Amino acid sequence: MASLWHYSILLLAVFAVQASASAPPLQLHFYAQSCPGAETIVRQVVQHRAAQDRSVLPALIRLQFHDCFVRGCDGSVLIDSAGGNVAEKEADPNLTLRMLDVIDDVKAALETACPGVVSCADIIGLAARDAAAMAGRVRYQLPTGRRDGTVSSAAEVHLPSPSVSFADALSAFSNIGLDVVDLTTLLGSHTMGFCHCMFVMDRLYDFKKTGTPDQTMDAGLRASLQGSCPPHTVTPQNESGDAIVPMNLLAPHGPFRLDNSFYRSVLAGKAVLQIDQELASDGMARLIAAKFAVGPRKFRKQFARSMVKLASVHVLTGEQGEVRLNCRKVNSR
Incomplete structure (x- = not known):
């Protein structure tokens, strides 16, 4: 470690x-x-x-x-x-x-x-x-x-999708130069904001095409999410405008505070997204999550480090690329 x-x-x-x-x-x-x-x-x-x-x-x-x-x-x-x-x-x-x-x-x-x-x-x-x-x-x-x-x-x-396995998520992160520490840390941003029901419907009703909910999901969490995300509410026509739920139902300070409460949710089996809950299934990630759960300062410091690493992936500098005058279109258009 x-x-x-x-x-x-x-x-x-x-x-x-x-x-x-x-x-x-x-x-x-x-x-x-x-x-x-x-x-x-x-x-x-x-x-x-x-x-x-x-x-x-x-x-x-x-x-x-x-x-x-x-x-x-x-x-x-x-x-x-x-x-x-x-x-x-x-x-x-x-x-x-x-x-x-x-x-x-x-x-x-x-x-x-x-x-x-x-x-x-x-x-x-x-x-x-x-x-x-x-x-x-x-x-x-x-x-x-x-x-x-x-x-x-x-x-x-x-x-990597919200329902991807931990191994696949780590592979995707490794492909851009990030490691298990960065993956575990950056997923901590899921303590904030909301997610669309479409990202949790499989866990709630048809996990991995079994026709049943994800049996590893906390029963209270599942009931709460099912109340907000009833069956058949998500279709290809409304997937970006469907109902939303908090990313972290245990966040003590609401959905817009970046803190370490996400890791307590993960360790309690109450993470909303499958990829978040997968952190508890990997030995190294679980160990890191446990440290962050009781160490808010450690989380903040590592989040800063991992954000700098993320922001440094395959950058263009010098004469490469351009400086767009309008962020929505390249200068030649």
């Missing part, structure tokens, strides 16, 4: 997984000269929107994951479909992404202050960082200097 934690910490010394050996690395305060107020502008916009709607916070953290898991952290999840190309945001796993307009607001403010300087990819990373700080006092410095990708294809979106 100690070696895995040490390995995770050592990886932080390399701030970015570069697309090529010649590309310059990310760096702290990359915009100090070119746009000195960039990080302040991002924080102010996120604060303003969060004051109106606290669900902004989990949405922005989730957005970073969905961006970085496909083509790396290049802002490609923000691009609109155009000219016959179906973009990433139209893929099934991305249909429930929210608050993309927050990124639009940040970009507009930055284009006014420093035209053509700050990338959409960096905006996603900084907005997620500020959301984590506002939601749970998780604070970290984020190296910047990412460039924006120019390709976005729904066909390339292969995110």
